[in-house]
Amino acid sequence: MTGSTVSRAHQATFGHVTAWIFDLDNCLYPASTGLFALIDERMGAYIQRLLGVEAAEAKRIQKHHFHTHGTTLAGLMKEHGVDPHDFLEDVHAIPLDRVGANPRLAQGLGRLPGRKFVFTNGDAPYARRVLERIGIHDQFEHLHDIHAAELRPKPEPHGYELLCARMGIDPSRACMVEDMAQNLRPAKALGMTTVWVDNGSERGNHDADPGHIDCRISDVGDWLHDLLGEEA
Incomplete structure (x- = not known):
C-alpha cells in the first residue's frame, strides 16, 4: 500500500479527510517524556516571582488557572x-534533550495524504524547536500557535474557526488529533473527525465523551502506520 490511500479498514472514518490537524505537546511526542513537566516547573517559578508567593501556593494558583481557564496563561x-x-518566552526556555528524533512518526506523516497542520496553545518559536527535535518540522504546511489564535486558547472555538478560515480548511473534511479530550469538543462541533491520543497527559481524559471522540489511540506514529498500512 502507498501513502496515497487509506487502508480499507479505516476508509469509512478517515477516507474523506484532506486536512490533518495535530496538537503538539504530549501528542506528537509521548507524555511519558516529561517534557511538559519542565514547562510546568517554570510556570510555577514565574508565578512565584510575579505574586511573591511560596512554591506550594504558586502551584495551587497555577493549577487553579489551568483547571478554570484551560491554560495557566489564560x-x-x-x-x-x-x-x-x-x-511564553520565559516558560518555554527549557532544554529539549528529553525529546528525540522519531523516524517512524516522520515516515508516517510523510506518507499521510493531504494537508497537515500543527495547532498548539504554545508559541511558534517553542513549537518549531520541538518539531525540529523530533525531525518532523518539514511535514507541516502551517503552524497555528496561541498568537495566531489571538490569545484565545483551546478549547475556545475561536482558534479553530480562525485556522479553518485562514487556511481554507473544510471542517467536514478535516481530522483533529489531540491528547486533551476536551479540546476535541469544538473540533467535533465544527464537523471534524476527531482522534484522542490517550497517553497519560495531565487532565487528558477530562471531558472524554464518546460523543465527540471518533477514535482513541495511544501513539500517533503507530496509528499512522495502522491507518496507512506498513510499507512493503
Whole structure:
C-alpha cells in the first residue's frame, strides 16, 4: 500500500479527510517524556516571582488557572494582566534533550495524504524547536500557535474557526488529533473527525465523551502506520 490511500479498514472514518490537524505537546511526542513537566516547573517559578508567593501556593494558583481557564496563561492574563509574550518566552526556555528524533512518526506523516497542520496553545518559536527535535518540522504546511489564535486558547472555538478560515480548511473534511479530550469538543462541533491520543497527559481524559471522540489511540506514529498500512 502507498501513502496515497487509506487502508480499507479505516476508509469509512478517515477516507474523506484532506486536512490533518495535530496538537503538539504530549501528542506528537509521548507524555511519558516529561517534557511538559519542565514547562510546568517554570510556570510555577514565574508565578512565584510575579505574586511573591511560596512554591506550594504558586502551584495551587497555577493549577487553579489551568483547571478554570484551560491554560495557566489564560488565567494569568485575565486575573493578573500578564504579558503573554513575556510569559511564553520565559516558560518555554527549557532544554529539549528529553525529546528525540522519531523516524517512524516522520515516515508516517510523510506518507499521510493531504494537508497537515500543527495547532498548539504554545508559541511558534517553542513549537518549531520541538518539531525540529523530533525531525518532523518539514511535514507541516502551517503552524497555528496561541498568537495566531489571538490569545484565545483551546478549547475556545475561536482558534479553530480562525485556522479553518485562514487556511481554507473544510471542517467536514478535516481530522483533529489531540491528547486533551476536551479540546476535541469544538473540533467535533465544527464537523471534524476527531482522534484522542490517550497517553497519560495531565487532565487528558477530562471531558472524554464518546460523543465527540471518533477514535482513541495511544501513539500517533503507530496509528499512522495502522491507518496507512506498513510499507512493503
